[in-house]
Amino acid sequence: MTDAVSIPAVAGSGPGVPKTARGERTRARILKAAEETFGSLGYHRAGIADITRAAGVASGTFYTYFVSKEQTLRELVQEMGRRLRAHLERETADAQDRLESEEMGLRAFLQYLRDNPALYRVLQEAQFVDESIYRSYYESFGERYIRMLAGASDRGEIRPGNDEVRVWALMGISNFLGLRYALWEKEMHFDEIVATVSDLLRNGLASAGAREKR
Amino acid sequence: MTDAVSIPAVAGSGPGVPKTARGERTRARILKAAEETFGSLGYHRAGIADITRAAGVASGTFYTYFVSKEQTLRELVQEMGRRLRAHLERETADAQDRLESEEMGLRAFLQYLRDNPALYRVLQEAQFVDESIYRSYYESFGERYIRMLAGASDRGEIRPGNDEVRVWALMGISNFLGLRYALWEKEMHFDEIVATVSDLLRNGLASAGAREKR
Incomplete structure (x- = not known):
């Protein structure tokens, strides 16, 4: 997270901060092109020329907004995280309580990953470029998630416990079910997956006998 | 899984099948050196010369047992999976039932990952060399695991459900807790992690009120 401080786009000066709406659009187009390019070619094989070609901009334009391929990856992962979180927030807005929110959120995540497979690949590959990119993604996701569980525990929707763990x-x-059922094999209906996880989160796995034995 | 058919070591002829105990040891030493070399340099930067140097064997010796760097990675990942499974089987041998086995297994896995961080890195990187290596690792792990859950369900230790999901x-x-608490941050005691997961698996997250509401 501390690395973000050194990124001009975040610090608010230098390349990366579009001064006009048109600049904003160009920058977003480059980031979108980077997503597609890293997703299809992989980060290492993708060059800045591939990104600018996919974005339909001159190569000099790239450097108006970004300082390097690595910085582009870092910003792209942050942007992908923001986009996914916004999607999940929208899709779980009608949930009555935390457990319903978990169900709606898992379904929305599986669908999102199926529709945006580049998210997984770009994120996985980022850990070999700079582990802090990958780690920040999950830590930042996790921080918000911990607050949501703490709120649910305060409201008596879930039992108190170690919310970080x-x-x-x-x-x-979510990650492993996404990998298995949204990216690799698509035969299992999301309803079945969500129902199974919901049952685990509501009731655990233990049979009545095993629960009493404890 | 189907790829395995084309690997001489598995098919039982050509390079890879040591004919003597000494050959077995040399082959194991090369695999161990590959694990260390891929783990520290990363697969792409690691050359066969780095592996043979770490193993203390002549470079020609490598080709007596392996056909390529990629095949070495494939066999290494299989070998790492077998080793981890054997470790988990030993560590959970005294479990009274499936849920106790889950607790002992999680603890053993976290400790194993802390002691063998190369496992994670090599496995993660393998997905960019050939996704089937990574996928086979988890599918093969998952197949055995499904049979264990099905058995536990037959014995009434866990409720029936979709064991694959x-x-x-x-x-x-396990994977995410290992990443977070065995590799990244080591401040949380494994007891606390295992207790939290055990509570989730035995009782779910729902408060008594939320469970009734359903």
Whole structure:
């Protein structure tokens, strides 16, 4: 997270801060092109020329907004995280409580990943460019998630517990189910996946007998 | 999984099948050196010369047992999976039931990952060399895991449910908790992590009120 301080686009000066609406659009177009290019060619094989070609801008234009390929990746991952979070917030807005929000959120995440497979690939590859990019993505996601669980626990929707550990467990569940059922094999209906996870989160796995034995 | 058929070491002829105990040891030493070399330099930067140097063997010796760097990675990932599974089997041998086995297994996995951080890095990087290596690792892990859950469900230790979805959720939990608490930040005691997951698996997250509301 501390790295963000050194990025001009975040600090608010130098390349990266469009001064006009047109500049904003160009910058967004380059970021979108970077997403497609990293997603299809992979980060290492993708060159800045591939990105500017996909964006339909002159190569000098790239450097008006970004300082390097690595900075582009860092900003792209942040942007992808913001976009996913906004999507999940919209899709879970009608949830009555935390557990319903988990169900709606998992379904929305699976669909989002199926529609945006580049998210997974770009994110996974980022850990080999600079692990802090990958780590920030999940930490930043996790911080908000912890606050949501704490609120749910205050409202009596979930039992009190170690919400940080729970959040990393929940992110692991979504991530692996996404990998398996949204990216690799698409035969399982999302309803079935969401129902299974919902049952785990509401009731655990233990049979009545095993729960009593404890 | 189908790719394995084309690997001489698996098919049982050509390079890769040591004919003597000494050959077995040399092959194992090369694989161990590959693990260290891929783990520290990364797969792409690591050359066969780095591996043979770390193993203390002549470069020709490498080709007695392996056909390429990629095949070495594939076999290494399989070997790492076998080693981890054997470790988990040993560490959970005394479990009284499936849920205790989950607790002992999670603890053993976290410790194993902390002691063998190369496992994570090599596995993650493998997905960019050939996704089937990465996928086979988890599918092969998952197949055994599904049978264990099905057995536990037959014995009445866990409620019946979609064990495949559950297994991918459980692998996601271990994976993310391992990443966060065994590799990145080491401040949280494994007892606390295991207790939190155990509570989730035994009782779910729902408060008594939220469970009734359903």
